[in-house]
Amino acid sequence: MPSPITLGLAGLALLCGGAAVAQDIYSCVDARGRTITADRPIPECSDRTQRELSRNGLLKRQIGPSLTAHEQAAQDEKDRQAAEIRAREAEDKRRDRALLLRYPTRAVHDQERTAALLQIDEVIKASIKRRGELADQRKAIASELEFYAKDLSRAPASLKRRLEENEGSVAVQQKFIADQEQEKKRVNLRFDEELAKLKQLWPMVSPPIRPGASASKVGKN
Numbered sequence: 001m002p003s004p005i006t007l008g009l010a011g012l013a014l015l016c017g018g019a020a021v022a023q024d025i026y027s028c029v030d031a032r033g034r035t036i037t038a039d040r041p042i043p044e045c046s047d048r049t050q051r052e053l054s055r056n057g058l059l060k061r062q063i064g065p066s067l068t069a070h071e072q073a074a075q076d077e078k079d080r081q082a083a084e085i086r087a088r089e090a091e092d093k094r095r096d097r098a099l100l101l102r103y104p105t106r107a108v109h110d111q112e113r114t115a116a117l118l119q120i121d122e123v124i125k126a127s128i129k130r131r132g133e134l135a136d137q138r139k140a141i142a143s144e145l146e147f148y149a150k151d152l153s154r155a156p157a158s159l160k161r162r163l164e165e166n167e168g169s170v171a172v173q174q175k176f177i178a179d180q181e182q183e184k185k186r187v188n189l190r191f192d193e194e195l196a197k198l199k200q201l202w203p204m205v206s207p208p209i210r211p212g213a214s215a216s217k218v219g220k221n
Helices: 004-020 069-102 106-148 157-204 215-220
Strands: 025-029 035-038 050-053 059-063
Touching (some): 106 157
Antiparallel strands (some): 025 050
């Protein structure tokens, strides 16, 4: 028979081995009020919250009750909506950072607005000039048509075609100018919206340190 010393050593080895492979503990109170512990999730508590404890007895997490198919679908939809919200918030932050990088100051933003509007004005100016040229052409065509004032049907087909082309070109220029005026409104609206957002963002950013200025000087300013 094994001696008491041998049995004691075997028991000590078993305890040490058990401690080495100790796992997290799951604990819950079942429907009958009994506290149950196990080394894995407890089936008897699938309808209630279980606690997962670390080896030293600290709470690692709580596992919620198992959900029905309908509850799981609702939870999945809730998680999806939460993920969309987080994605939108992340995208908003990214756009805010990009906006601040592009327009670090009000002066830079105003300068770009002015440049954008000036570019449109130049296009409108060119179109107005072309409209004036078409008006001169129309006068020349009208002068030629005076010979056929009593019976325009006798006017040459080439002259009639020139008149139609002139009128079509004038209409095109008129529409183009109107479209550019609308574009100016859209540009101003975009810059107005950006400015409103930037007015919220600028105060959140510390002013940049001027080259050559020491930290102490900046602090005094």
